[in-house]
Structure formats: C-alpha cells, structure tokens
Amino acid sequence: MTLHLPLSQSYTALGPRFFHAQEADPVAAPELLLLNEPLAQELGLDPEALKSPEGVALLSGNAPPAQHSPIAQVYAGHQFGGWSPQLGDGRALLLGDIETPNGTFDLQLKGSGRTPFSRSGDGRAWLGPVLREYIVSEAMHALGVPTTRALAAVATGETVRREGPLPGAILTRVAASHIRVGTFQYFAARNDAEALEALAAFALHRHYPEADGPMGLLAAVVQAQAQLVAHWMSLGFIHGVMNTDNMAISGQTIDYGPCAFIDRYHPQTVYSSIDRMGRYAYDQQANIAGWNLAQLASALLPVMGGEEAIPEATACVNTFRDSYQAAYLARFGAKLGLATPTPDDLPLITELLELMAQEEADFTNTFRALSEGHNPLPESLPFATWHAKWQARAPSEDVMLRANPAIIPRNHRIEEAIQAAVSGDLGPSARLIKALATPFDPPEGTEDLRLPPAPHEEVQATFCGT
Ligand code: AMP
Numbered sequence: 349m350t351l352h353l354p355l356s357q358s359y360t361a362l363g364p365r366f367f368h369a370q371e372a373d374p375v376a377a378p379e380l381l382l383l384n385e386p387l388a389q390e391l392g393l394d395p396e397a398l399k400s401p402e403g404v405a406l407l408s409g410n411a412p413p414a415q416h417s418p419i420a421q422v423y424a425g426h427q428f429g430g431w432s433p434q435l436g437d438g439r440a441l442l443l444g445d446i447e448t449p450n451g452t453f454d455l456q457l458k459g460s461g462r463t464p465f466s467r468s469g470d471g472r473a474w475l476g477p478v479l480r481e482y483i484v485s486e487a488m489h490a491l492g493v494p495t496t497r498a499l500a501a502v503a504t505g506e507t508v509r510r511e512g513p514l515p516g517a518i519l520t521r522v523a524a525s526h527i528r529v530g531t532f533q534y535f536a537a538r539n540d541a542e543a544l545e546a547l548a549a550f551a552l553h554r555h556y557p558e559a560d561g562p563m564g565l566l567a568a569v570v571q572a573q574a575q576l577v578a579h580w581m582s583l584g585f586i587h588g589v590m591n592t593d594n595m596a597i598s599g600q601t602i603d604y605g606p607c608a609f610i611d612r613y614h615p616q617t618v619y620s621s622i623d624r625m626g627r628y629a630y631d632q633q634a635n636i637a638g639w640n641l642a643q644l645a646s647a648l649l650p651v652m653g654g655e656e657a658i659p660e661a662t663a664c665v666n667t668f669r670d671s672y673q674a675a676y677l678a679r680f681g682a683k684l685g686l687a688t689p690t691p692d693d694l695p696l697i698t699e700l701l702e703l704m705a706q707e708e709a710d711f712t713n714t715f716r717a718l719s720e721g722h723n724p725l726p727e728s729l730p731f732a733t734w735h736a737k738w739q740a741r742a743p744s745e746d747v748m749l750r751a752n753p754a755i756i757p758r759n760h761r762i763e764e765a766i767q768a769a770v771s772g773d774l775g776p777s778a779r780l781i782k783a784l785a786t787p788f789d790p791p792e793g794t795e796d797l798r799l800p801p802a803p804h805e806e807v808q809a810t811f812c813g814t
C-alpha cells in the first residue's frame with residue numbers, strides 16, 4: 349500500500365536563517381503503538397497506509413518524506429524568566445505541512461534524534477512523555493481547547509537513558525504551526541528586522557489572514573491567548589512550563605511537558621518538578637501569559653515602527669487583562685449554568701472556589717456534581733448560603749453539562765497507563781484515550797476514570813522527561 353502524503357515545506361521559503369535541514373536519525377526497530385485514525389482522516393491521510401511498513405518508516409523518521417528534507421526550526425526564549433538566546437528543535441523535526449479543508453497543518457516528529465540545537469540533549473524522548481502528550485493533547489482537543497494534536501506514537505526499539513534505561517518513542521505532532529513567541533524573540537535579539545517582517549507575514553497568512561501587519565498580529569495573538577488561558581483555567585489545567593518558547597503564535601496549547609489537571613483544588617497548585625518557585629502555578633497562568641505577550645510585543649517593535657509604537661503596543665498588550673477577565677467570566681459562568689454571566693456574578697464564582705479550596709474539593713468532580721444535581725461539598729452554612737444564591741440565578745443544567753467534563757486525564761491514570769505501556773500493555777492507554785474522546789458524555793463502564801486518586805495513587809510531581 350503506498351502512502352499518499354501531499355506535503356510541502358512552506359517554512360523554508362522564509363530563508364536559511366529560520367531552520368536547519370536535518371534528516372532524522374534512523375531507529376533500530378520501529379513499531380507503531382498508537383495511530384489517531386480520525387485525525388489521519390481529517391488530514392486526508394489513509395490510516396491503513398500509515399500502518400504499513402512505509403507509513404511506520406515515515407512516523408519513526410526512518411524514511412524522510414519523498415519531496416524534501418525535514419527541518420529543525422530555530423527559536424529562542426525566556427525559560428523561567430531567564431533569557432536563552434539559542435534554542436530550537438533539539439529533538440524534533442518538521443516533516444512538512446499539509447493543506448486540508450480546515451487549514452494548513454505542520455507534521456512534526458518529536459524524539460527523532462539530535463540536531464544542531466540539541467545542546468547536551470540526546471535528541472530522543474522516552475515512552476512516558478510521548479504517551480502523556482498523546483493522551484493529554486487529544487483530551488484537550490475533545491474538551492474543545494485549541495491544541496496541537498497527536499497523530500501517532502511509535503516505539504523506537506531503542507533504549508533512552510534518563511533516571512535509568514527507558515524505552516524510546518517518537519510522537520508525530522500536528523500543529524497549526526510551530527511558530528512560538530520565542531521564534532520572534534530569536535530574530536529580534538539578532539536585530540534582524542527583515543526576518544521579523546517575513547515571519548510576521550507568514551504567521552498572519554497562516555493564522556490570522558484577516559489581521560493587518562505586525563500590530564494586527566500582536567492584537568490577534570493577545571486575544572487568542574486570553575481565550576486560551578481562560579479555557580485552561582476553567583478546566584483546572586496547568587501547563588507547567590509557560591516559557592516563551594512554549595507559547596504558540598497560533599493560540600494552540602503546545603509543548604505538553606509536566607502539565608497536569610488539578611485534582612484537589614488549590615489556586616497555587618504546582619505539579620512540575622522543575623517549577624520550584626511556583627512561577628507557573630495554576631493561578632499565575634494569566635499573569636505569565638501577559639508577561640510573555642509583552643515579550644512578543646517588544647520583539648515585534650522594530651517592525652511596528654520602533655520606539656514610536658511603544659504606546660500603541662503597550663495598550664495592545666494591556667487589552668489582555670480585560671479580554672482574559674471577560675473570557676474567564678464566560679467560562680466559569682457557563683460552569684455554573686449561566687449562559688450570559690455579568691460581572692455581578694463574579695462573587696458567585698470566587699466564593700465557590702474559596703469553599704472548594706477550604707474543603708480541598710476535587711475540581712472536576714465538584715463542578716460535574718453540581719451539573720448533575722448533586723451537592724458536592726459538605727453541608728455547611730457557607731455552602732447553603734452560596735447554594736441558595738446560586739439557585740436564585742436559575743442555572744441551566746444544559747449549559748453546565750456542556751462546560752463541565754465528567755472525565756479529564758487525571759495524573760494517576762496517565763501514570764498508570766504509562767507504567768502498563770512500559771511493560772508492553774497498551775490497553776490502559778487505549779481505554780483512557782477512548783473515554784477522553786467524549787469527556788462531557790462519559791461512556792458506560794468508565795466510572796472509575798472519574799474518581800480522584802486514592803491517597804496512595806496521588807501524583808505529587810510531574811516531570812518534563814526530556
Ligand atoms: P522544552 O523544555 O521541551 O520546551 O525544551 C526546551 C529546549 O530543549 C528545546 O530547544 C528542546 O528542543 C530542547 N530539548 C529538550 N529535550 C531535549 C533532548 N532530549 N534532546 C535535545 N534537545 C532537547
């Protein structure tokens with residue numbers, strides 16, 4: 349069976365400063381672990397052909413696309429607030445982009461070997477983070493959150509050294525593009541206005557064709573990020589590494605590392621083992637997004653008219669706060685069954701969240717129980733008072749059931765799926781992926797996936813696993 353793969357490599361038109369042409373390092377014994385057939389079909393690719401030896405060779409990097417070389421993209425970024433002038437795809441390769449009725453999408457291999465941007469890394473990934481990204485990004489998509497997606501996971505048949513020897517794997521990621529805030533920062537740091545201009549034009553054409561010029565691009569990204577982060581918050585999602593190189597210009601969630609969904613609610617929750625200061629804690633995400641957008645504005649300044657554009661660019665970045673707050677109110681209002689919440693409803697939201705924090709209530713299950721007509725919190729005067737006030741707003745059950753998922757990818761379930769996969773059993777991963785495909789309408793027999801972790805199952809920290 350031949351694989352028909354109508355790939356272009358549009359990004360190379362930007363010129364050689366933007367990438368390094370790089371073949372993947374072949375792997376010993378590629379084996380297809382997971383294939384996202386619905387996504388393959390959306391991309392116009394034949395799932396059967398992707399499963400064939402030719403398809404698996406492509407998805408493992410053992411055979412490059414026929415048309416052109418893969419590339420590693422350059423970028424820079426602020427990592428935990430510190431400036432890194434040279435990052436780039438250190439373990440990823442862009443195979444190319446594909447046009448679909450729903451737009452153009454990048455196909456990228458992650459874990460495909462070293463590139464000039466690997467620094468001390470081995471260019472590889474192990475099965476754990478590959479499965480985590482596959483499961484969580486597909487769950488986010490099903491939850492309606494803009495996100496990169498997972499087309500396939502392939503075992504390499506090779507060992508990767510991390511804490512110990514671990515099975516290697518490669519993820520095929522599908523993204524609207526892989527342009528990051530840090531991609532603009534890379535060229536700004538090199539005073540390369542020509543590159544900034546070209547990159548802005550490329551990003552506008554790909555993502556925001558209705559927007560005009562670099563200032564229009566900035567405004568569009570500000571709006572997209574305000575919507576995105578409010579959506580994360582409404583689902584209890586913590587990205588975990590909101591470095592500027594991990595913020596996509598497209599407005600899609602990108603780079604799932606030590607991300608996690610909150611179980612027991614506390615606003616300052618951090619899971620990432622590398623985030624010791626809580627910079628990327630749950631309740632910091634909007635602040636950090638605003639900070640990252642200010643970095644984007646300053647990177648774009650040379651092509652927005654220089655210093656004269658500072659007031660307009662500042663005003664543009666400052667619209668983030670209001671847009672975020674409006675999006676937050678709409679999302680959390682819907683969680684409480686209010687289709688058109690007003691700022692007067694904010695206390696209803698914050699009071700409930702305060703009660704949840706006091707009770708260490710499960711974030712997802714509290715809202716879902718309210719949607720299903722149960723009282724999720726212990727009876728108390730404050731809860732009864734809140735409940736009466738809420739009922740007086742005549743919440744819509746329909747609105748709630750569409751805003752409050754029953755199933756989210758819980759940390760302990762992901763860990764369990766990874767452990768099983770390491771021992772060769774993909775059953776738990778497949779079961780989780782299937783249940784997470786309809787998170788608002790949980791399939792029969794998945795009640796266990798709705799349960800919070802028992803004390804001994806609780807995951808305290810998540811790891812980047814790079
Ligand atoms: P991340 O923390 O995954 O966003 O990665 C930050 C930077 O480190 C990016 O430039 C990655 O390409 C690079 N990187 C992460 N892991 C590896 C690895 N195992 N080998 C080479 N480069 C890596």
Ligand code: MG
Nearest residue numbers: 593594602603
């Ligand atoms: Mg990254």
